[in-house]
Amino acid sequence: MNAGKPTISIVATGGSIAGVGPDRLDYILYPELGEHITIEQSLERIPESEFLAQVEPEDLISVGSTAIGPEEWLKLTKRINSLLANDQIDGVVVTHGTATLEETAYFLHLTVKSEKPVVLTGAMRPPTAIGTDADLNLLDAIRVAASPISFGKGVLTILNNEIQCARDVVKTNTFRVETFKPNELGFLGYADSDGEVVFYRAPLRRHTTTTEFQVDEMNTLPRVDIVYCYAGSDELLINAVRSNHSDGLVLAGFGGGSFPPKAIEAAAQAVAEGIPVVLASRSIAGRVVMTPRKEEQQFIASDNLQPQKARILLMLALTATRDRKAIQRMFGEY
Known part of the structure; x- marks a missing residue:
C-alpha cells in the first residue's frame, strides 16, 4: 500500500452501471439502446470517491455483458495483470x-497473478433511472479495493453492500438489487453503512497467485x-x-448427479472419443460427487x-492438461 491515499485503477467494460435509458422510469429498455456513459462520467457522479483513493479510470471496452466472453476475459486479465505489476497501483x-x-469474476479469480484487491461491480438499475444502485456500488467497489484487509482474498464482487467471493457468487434475480448470492455458503462481508469494510469469512480454495493457470x-x-x-x-x-x-463439455443434470439415460449414454460416448465431460447440477446449491459408475x-x-x-475451470484446465485425474484434482482444489 502506498503512503497516503491508495491508488486504484478502474477498468470499465460497460453494462447497466453505465447504461443510458430513455427516461428516469426506464429499467428495461436501456440494454436495447446500447448507449453508455464513460467511466469518467460515472466518477463525476460520486465525488466522495476522492476521499477514498486516487483513482485512475479507463474504458477498456463499452458493451453489455452479454457481449463479453473468452476473448474479452483474456484482454481483461492481461490488462489487470499489467496494472497490478506496477508498484504504484494498490x-x-x-x-x-x-x-x-x-x-468474468471467476475467470479473473483463477488467472489474475497478484494478491492486490480486484473488485468487480455492476448495477441492476442504470444511472439514468430513479433508485439507481450504480453510484453506491461503484463507490463501495473503490472502498473495498482501497481497503488493506481486502488483500489476498482473491477476486471479489460488491453489489448491494455485500462482498462476495468470485468463485461462489451467482446472479439469482432478474431485476432486484439484492440479486447476487453465494448460495448456502454465505457472503464474505460488507461495505457497510458506517463507511467500514468488514470481512467475516475468507476464501479457502486456490485462487490468483496460487493457481497453475498462465494466460x-x-x-x-x-x-x-x-x-x-x-x-x-x-x-x-x-x-x-x-x-x-468441442474441446470439452459440461453436462448440467439433476440433483446430486443423475441424468436422463440417453443423455448420459451420449456423454459417455463423448468421453470415449476424447472429449472431457464434467458432470454438474442444475440445482442452485450442493455438490456433484464421484461414484464408482462415474469413475x-x-x-x-x-x-x-x-x-x-x-x-470456466474446464477451459482453463485444458490449457494445462488433458489428463482426467489431473482435471478432477483441479475441481477439488479450485
Missing part, C-alpha cells in the same frame, strides 16, 4: 454488466459447451457438441460449481 475495480459478471501469452481458449438436462432430454444436443469436436465412465465431477463456473 488495487483494481472492474465495472461490468451483471448478466455475465459472475463468470497472459494466450489469444484463445479451449471451447467448452454446456448442455442442460431436462425431463425427457436425449442425445441430440450432446451429439451436436460431439460433431462439433468407470471416466467422467469428472464438478463439486459444487455451477455449470457456468465449471465451464
Whole structure:
C-alpha cells in the first residue's frame, strides 16, 4: 500500500452501471439502446470517491455483458495483470454488466497473478433511472479495493453492500438489487453503512497467485459447451457438441448427479472419443460427487460449481492438461 491515499485503477467494460435509458422510469429498455456513459462520467457522479483513493479510470471496452466472453476475459486479465505489476497501483475495480459478471469474476479469480484487491461491480438499475444502485456500488467497489484487509482474498464482487467471493457468487434475480448470492455458503462481508469494510469469512480454495493457470501469452481458449438436462432430454444436443469436436463439455443434470439415460449414454460416448465431460447440477446449491459408475465412465465431477463456473475451470484446465485425474484434482482444489 502506498503512503497516503491508495491508488486504484478502474477498468470499465460497460453494462447497466453505465447504461443510458430513455427516461428516469426506464429499467428495461436501456440494454436495447446500447448507449453508455464513460467511466469518467460515472466518477463525476460520486465525488466522495476522492476521499477514498486516487483513482485512475479507463474504458477498456463499452458493451453489455452479454457481449463479453473468452476473448474479452483474456484482454481483461492481461490488462489487470499489467496494472497490478506496477508498484504504484494498490488495487483494481472492474465495472461490468451483471448478466455475465459472475463468470468474468471467476475467470479473473483463477488467472489474475497478484494478491492486490480486484473488485468487480455492476448495477441492476442504470444511472439514468430513479433508485439507481450504480453510484453506491461503484463507490463501495473503490472502498473495498482501497481497503488493506481486502488483500489476498482473491477476486471479489460488491453489489448491494455485500462482498462476495468470485468463485461462489451467482446472479439469482432478474431485476432486484439484492440479486447476487453465494448460495448456502454465505457472503464474505460488507461495505457497510458506517463507511467500514468488514470481512467475516475468507476464501479457502486456490485462487490468483496460487493457481497453475498462465494466460497472459494466450489469444484463445479451449471451447467448452454446456448442455442442460431436462425431463425427457436425449442425445441430440450432446451429439451436436460431439460433431462439433468441442474441446470439452459440461453436462448440467439433476440433483446430486443423475441424468436422463440417453443423455448420459451420449456423454459417455463423448468421453470415449476424447472429449472431457464434467458432470454438474442444475440445482442452485450442493455438490456433484464421484461414484464408482462415474469413475468407470471416466467422467469428472464438478463439486459444487455451477455449470457456468465449471465451464470456466474446464477451459482453463485444458490449457494445462488433458489428463482426467489431473482435471478432477483441479475441481477439488479450485
